[in-house]
Amino acid sequence: MDFGLSEEHHMVQRMVRDFAVKEVAxxxxxxxxxxxxxxxVLPRMAELGILGITIPLKYGGQGMDYISLGLACxxxxxxxxxxRVVISVHNGLTxxxxxxxxxxxxxxxxxxxxxxxxxxxxxxxTEPGAGSDxxxxxxxxxxxxxxxxxxxxxxWISLATAADYAVxxxxxxxxxxxxxxxxxxxxxxxxxxxxxxxxLHGKLGVRAGSTGWIAFQDVRVPAENMIGKEGExxxxxxxxxxxxxxxxxAGATGLIGAALDASKTYADQxxxxxxxxxxxxxxxxxxxxxxxxxxxxRLLYLKAGWMKNKGLRNTRETxxxxxxxxxxxxxxxxxxxxIHGAYGYSDEYPVERYLRNAKGAxxxxxxxxxxxxxxxxxxxxxxxxxxxxxxxxPYDHESWT
Amino acid sequence: MxxxxxxxxxPDTAATMEVENGNISWGDAPLIINPWDEFAVEAALNLxxxxxxxxxxxxxxxxxxxxxxxxxxxxxxxxxxLVSDPALKGSDTVAASKVLAAAITxxxxxxxxxxxxxxxxxxxxxxxxxxxRLLKWPSLTLVSKFKEVTPAEGSLQVIRSMEEGNQVxxxxxxxxxxxxxxxxxxxxxxFMGIRKAxxxxxxxxxxxxxxxxxxxxxxxxxxxNKPVEKEIVTEIxxxxxxxxxxxxxxxxxxxxxxx
Ligand SMILES: Cc1cc2nc3c(=O)[nH]c(=O)nc-3n(C[C@H](O)[C@H](O)[C@H](O)COP(=O)(O)OP(=O)(O)OC[C@H]3O[C@@H](n4cnc5c(N)ncnc54)[C@H](O)[C@@H]3O)c2cc1C
Ligand SMILES: Cc1cc2nc3c(=O)[nH]c(=O)nc-3n(C[C@H](O)[C@H](O)[C@H](O)COP(=O)(O)OP(=O)(O)OC[C@H]3O[C@@H](n4cnc5c(N)ncnc54)[C@H](O)[C@@H]3O)c2cc1C
Numbered sequence: 001m002d003f004g005l006s007e008e009h010h011m012v013q014r015m016v017r018d019f020a021v022k023e024v025a026x027x028x029x030x031x032x033x034x035x036x037x038x039x040x041v042l043p044r045m046a047e048l049g050i051l052g053i054t055i056p057l058k059y060g061g062q063g064m065d066y067i068s069l070g071l072a073c074x075x076x077x078x079x080x081x082x083x084r085v086v087i088s089v090h091n092g093l094t095x096x097x098x099x100x101x102x103x104x105x106x107x108x109x110x111x112x113x114x115x116x117x118x119x120x121x122x123x124x125x126t127e128p129g130a131g132s133d134x135x136x137x138x139x140x141x142x143x144x145x146x147x148x149x150x151x152x153x154x155x156w157i158s159l160a161t162a163a164d165y166a167v168x169x170x171x172x173x174x175x176x177x178x179x180x181x182x183x184x185x186x187x188x189x190x191x192x193x194x195x196x197x198x199x200l201h202g203k204l205g206v207r208a209g210s211t212g213w214i215a216f217q218d219v220r221v222p223a224e225n226m227i228g229k230e231g232e233x234x235x236x237x238x239x240x241x242x243x244x245x246x247x248x249x250a251g252a253t254g255l256i257g258a259a260l261d262a263s264k265t266y267a268d269q270x271x272x273x274x275x276x277x278x279x280x281x282x283x284x285x286x287x288x289x290x291x292x293x294x295x296x297x298r299l300l301y302l303k304a305g306w307m308k309n310k311g312l313r314n315t316r317e318t319x320x321x322x323x324x325x326x327x328x329x330x331x332x333x334x335x336x337x338x339i340h341g342a343y344g345y346s347d348e349y350p351v352e353r354y355l356r357n358a359k360g361a362x363x364x365x366x367x368x369x370x371x372x373x374x375x376x377x378x379x380x381x382x383x384x385x386x387x388x389x390x391x392x393x394p395y396d397h398e399s400w401t
Numbered sequence: 402m403x404x405x406x407x408x409x410x411x412p413d414t415a416a417t418m419e420v421e422n423g424n425i426s427w428g429d430a431p432l433i434i435n436p437w438d439e440f441a442v443e444a445a446l447n448l449x450x451x452x453x454x455x456x457x458x459x460x461x462x463x464x465x466x467x468x469x470x471x472x473x474x475x476x477x478x479x480x481x482x483l484v485s486d487p488a489l490k491g492s493d494t495v496a497a498s499k500v501l502a503a504a505i506t507x508x509x510x511x512x513x514x515x516x517x518x519x520x521x522x523x524x525x526x527x528x529x530x531x532x533x534r535l536l537k538w539p540s541l542t543l544v545s546k547f548k549e550v551t552p553a554e555g556s557l558q559v560i561r562s563m564e565e566g567n568q569v570x571x572x573x574x575x576x577x578x579x580x581x582x583x584x585x586x587x588x589x590x591x592f593m594g595i596r597k598a599x600x601x602x603x604x605x606x607x608x609x610x611x612x613x614x615x616x617x618x619x620x621x622x623x624x625x626n627k628p629v630e631k632e633i634v635t636e637i638x639x640x641x642x643x644x645x646x647x648x649x650x651x652x653x654x655x656x657x658x659x660x
Contacts, residue, residue, distance in 0.1 A: 007467075008599040011475055014433075015589045049592045062592035401596060 009071055012053075012064060016072045019048060020079035028080045031208035032353055035201060037082065038208065042162060045086060046117025050076075055095055056400040059107050060115035063401040066308035070250035070301050077251035078258040081357035082209030084251035088365065089158045090114070092244035093123025094167050098187065100243075100392045101228045101236050110165060110187050122163035123244065124154035124188075124214055125237055131156070132370050134169070135180035135234060139216060141170040146223050148172065148186065150194075150216040156364070160197050160212030166190055167240060168216075169233045176231065183233030187225045194219035205356035228390070235388060242315050242392065244365045246304055249321035252329040252361050253297040259329070259336035259354050260290040266340050266349075277339070286335040293328035300324055311394025313385045316378045322361075323371035330358040402454030402552045405505055406445040406478065406515040407532075408469040409435040410462050411522040423624045434472040437517030439587035441580040445515050446477045446588070448550060454512075455479040459504055461489065461497055464605055474598035475590030481603040482508065488608055488615035494523075496616040498531035503611040505536060512552050516579040518543055526579070533577035541570055545583035550574075 005013075023044060031038050045051050054069040055061025069091065076083035098111040113119040130137040139152025150170055157166070169185045176182030190197065199212040228236040264287065267278035277283045300321035307314040333354035337344035344351045362368045377383035412418070416430030434442075445456045458473035458481040470481045484504050489496070505511055514536075519526035526542075533540030545562035552574060561568040562583050590598070608615055638653070640646035654660045 006599065007471065008595055011471065011590060011595040011599065012592070015475075015592075015595065018589055048589060053592060063596070064592055068592075 005067070005071075008064075009067055012068045013071045013075055015048075016050065016075040017078070019044070019050070020076050020083060024083060025079050028208060029347055029350070029353070031082075032080070033207075033347065035203075035207045037162065037210050041083065042086065042117075042120060045083075049117075050087070051090055051117035051120075052095065052115030054091065054395075055099060055111065055115040058399075059099065060112035061095075061400075062115075063397075065395040065397075065400075066246070066305040067302065070246065070305045073247045073250035074254035074257065074298075077254035078261075080208055080353070081251065081255065081360070082206050084247065084254070085158050085206055085209045088244045088247040088251070089122045090120055090163075092247045093240045094121025094165065096243035096392070097123070097167050097185075097227065097236065097240040100239055101185075101232075101390050102187075105224070106187065106227065114165065119164040120159060120162050121165045121167065122157055122159040123240055124157045124160070124166040124168045125240075126154060126156045128153060128155045132367055134237060135178075135183070137169065137171060137183070139168070139170040140174070141172045141184060141186065141221070143172070143223070144220070147220040148184075148223060148226070150186070150188070150219040150221055152216055154214045154216075156200070156211060157214055158206075158209065158211050158364075160210065160214050161199050162210050163190055166214065167227065167236075168214075169237045172230055172233070180234040181231050183237070184230050185227045185233040185236040186221050187227055188216075188219065188221050189225075190214070192219050192221070203360075205353070205358070205360045207356075232389070238315070239388065239392065241366055242318050245318045245322040246301065246308065246314075248361050248365050249297070249301040249304065249318065249325045252322075252325035252358070253294065253301055255329040255354055255358055256290060256294045256297055256325070256332040259332035259351060260287065260294055262349065262351050262354075263287055263290065263336045263339045266343075270341075283339060286339060290332045290335065293332060297321070297325035297328055308392060309395040311391060313391070315385055316374070319366070319371045319374045322365065323368050323375065326358065326361040327368060330355070330362060333358045402449060402452040402512045402550075403508075403510055404445045404449055404454060404456045404513045404515065405459050405508060405511050406438070406441050406456060406473065407459050407461075407501060407528070408438040408442065408473050409460065409517075409520050410466045410469040411435045411520055414521055420625055420627045423622075423626075425625055432466055432468045434469040435517055435520045435522075437519055437521065437580075437582065438469065439472075439476070439517070440582050440584045441515040441517045442473045442476050442478065443587035444544075444547065444578075444580045444584050445513075448513070448547060449479075452550060452552060454552075457482060457508060459501065459508070460484070461492075461500055461504075470603065471598045471601070472590065474601050475594040476588055477591070477594055481601065483603060483605045484607075484611070485605050486607045486615070491618065491621065492616070493618035493620045494525055494527045494531055495620075496618045498528055498535055499613065499616040500608070500611065501528070501532050502535035503613050504606060505532070507606070507611055512574050513550075513557075514538075514575070514577045516577070518579045518581045529577050529579040536575070536577065539572045539576045541572055541576055542579045543581050544578050545581050 049062040052061035053064045057063045073084045114121050141148040166188050168188045172184040173182035194217045197214040270277045304314045304317040304321045336351040410432045412427040413430045416427040449456045456478045458478040460470045461484045464485040516529040530540045544559045546560040548558040550557045555574045558571045
């Protein structure tokens with residue numbers, strides 16, 4: 001067993017950190033207050049290859065492994081969650097789903113420009129009336145000649161207004177004996193006629209990111225844009241979450257790290273009762289917990305990443321990593337605010353932003369209640385992974401680079 | 402055009418430095434490429450892209466310390482050379498310049514040697530000048546811009562930026578140039594570059610390879626001390642009106658000999 005990161009991994013970490021610290025950190029407080037995404041963020045992430053980091057070269061990507069993807073998420077979220085959300089939906093839900101389920105034609109046509117960052121992707125599953133219970137989603141796709149006609153609305157979609165393409169799951173067979181068997185997934189060009197979309201405002205967190213809605217009114221989508229087969233939409237969507245959750249887990253780990261760093265710095269300089277508050281046992285206990293959670297969360301996501309590299313099914317491990325890391329990041333951010341006293345309650349310090357941002361990750365990509373159900377079902381042996389028609393491809397250095 | 406860019410390894414600028422018993426330590430903080438050198442690498446890569454040619458990163462350091470070289474390679478340098486020899490431990494700039502000059506001579510047919518303006522750890526800024534002197538090449542320090550580079554005619558024009566203003570300098574090639582941060586932001590390593598760098602192999606030369614004796618240092622650091630911590634006293638000035646407060650403040654500042 002080897003717990004070491006390679007030299008390549010360290011360099012990836014450093015490069016992504018440099019980008020986030022130099023180009024995003026200086027203005028993040030302002031962007032968060034404005035409630036807007038910095039328009040430079042996506043073009044810069046595209047230019048640096050971050051938007052295609054873990055996609056083979058031949059599909060327009062950078063050919064790095066899944067561990068690199070996790071490390072990049074960690075570094076991005078240590079600066080702001082909105083950066084990592086980009087990776088979750090563009091790289092995770094969109095690119096990796098195409099890599100796993102897409103046909104060769106779909107990969108060449110859609111994955112290449114996405115991985116190159118020329119196009120931006122998002123994943124549109126949630127609806128006003130269905131979030132956790134995706135099998136009962138109501139957007140429909142009706143076949144009409146060589147097209148499917150989409151009608152309905154998707155809600156809470158990250159990058160809804162920034163994206164060019166969306167991976168969209170809809171109901172194509174309302175008569176299927178089980179609701180989830182009636183779903184199919186499409187790659188939809190968001191510039192098609194019949195699509196309207198907008199951003200949601202007044203969010204608790206990820207304010208420097210875009211979260212919105214997409215409405216479909218008689219949108220014609222070519223049948224060849226179906227990802228997977230008709231009726232496979234639920235499986236494709238769950239695969240998308242295996243990718244997306246991994247990035248959320250790694251990112252949340254970065255948030256724990258950031259909360260810990262901020263707390264260390266503050267506690268070492270703040271004095272109360274004649275001593276540094278970092279010398280007080282109650283404060284030490286909080287720092288200790290953050291440090292422990294950081295290590296645990298990191299091990300969990302790195303293990304999931306290692307399994308992804310090997311092409312092993314990792315639904316259980318990825319879900320555990322997401323659950324643990326996001327709960328711990330909320331705790332860590334909350335304690336970081338506590339350690340900062342009243343200053344932590346103000347956006348002059350970053351920790352209140354960490355706290356607001358951490359909450360979202362307990363809800364999206366499968367709420368943590370859903371993750372705990374998944375873990376229980378695995379533990380109780382009520383859930384077993386069935387082989388998929390198309391498994392997530394392992395990292396193969398030769399063919400990826 | 403054959404360009405050498407000298408890169409040094411330094412403790413991370415974010416690391417906390419400890420001074421104890423005259424020794425400096427920085428815990429387990431990672432080593433990084435000297436941030437000033439990144440500007441030199443950037444300049445080297447741009448010149449090579451404009452003029453055609455190749456960039457070699459040259460580093461003097463311990464054999465296991467490869468961060469600086471790897472970073473330069475990941476940014477896009479074509480090749481690298483590490484000079485490492487136990488006899489070089491504790492070298493001053495005179496000794497280091499002899500070694501670097503010997504390495505540059507051994508590489509051969511070099512048109513231009515670039516340095517960062519100084520290193521963040523020892524902060525002397527002397528090496529570029531000393532190397533130029535040994536090579537008997539012109540030394541152009543604090544360069545912010547390359548106006549014209551014509552290797553065919555063996556000449557270059559640069560802008561030196563100093564506090565007092567800018568100076569345009571014309572010089573012959575080969576030359577040694579130190580680059581300031583006004584040159585422009587260095588690029589990040591690309592993922593492709595990172596992969597290439599992590600697999601790159603480069604020669605490690607000892608003093609024997611360079612055919613020189615261990616150069617002796619003229620200076621050493623018998624002692625290193627931290628500056629004495631200043632006692633800071635905070636005083637809030639009282640007064641009924643802003644004018645009164647200002648008057649008291651000015652009086653205090655005069656008494657403290659600040660004004
Ligand atoms: C910032 C942000 C970004 C998002 N980005 C995207 C995106 O890019 N794409 C996308 O498709 N969606 C996105 N979402 C939506 C997100 O995935 C959903 O909010 C999430 O799946 C939960 O669905 P819901 O909000 O409808 O809550 P509901 O499903 O209504 O759940 C409400 C509560 O009930 C709990 N619950 C539900 N079912 C059970 C159960 N069986 N047992 C126990 N408890 C249960 C939930 O855990 C939750 O606490 C985003 C959400 C946010 C906040
Ligand atoms: C919204 C808001 C409204 C407020 N309104 C008022 C107001 O109306 N009037 C007013 O006077 N103040 C007010 N305050 C200030 C508030 O009372 C202080 O923030 C609080 O007393 C903590 O002090 P501090 O912020 O200086 O933190 P510090 O005292 O510096 O504490 C920093 C951290 O160290 C911990 N700590 C300190 N000492 C110890 C110890 N011995 N052992 C273990 N842990 C320790 C603290 O619990 C905290 O986690 C307000 C603050 C907020 C956020």
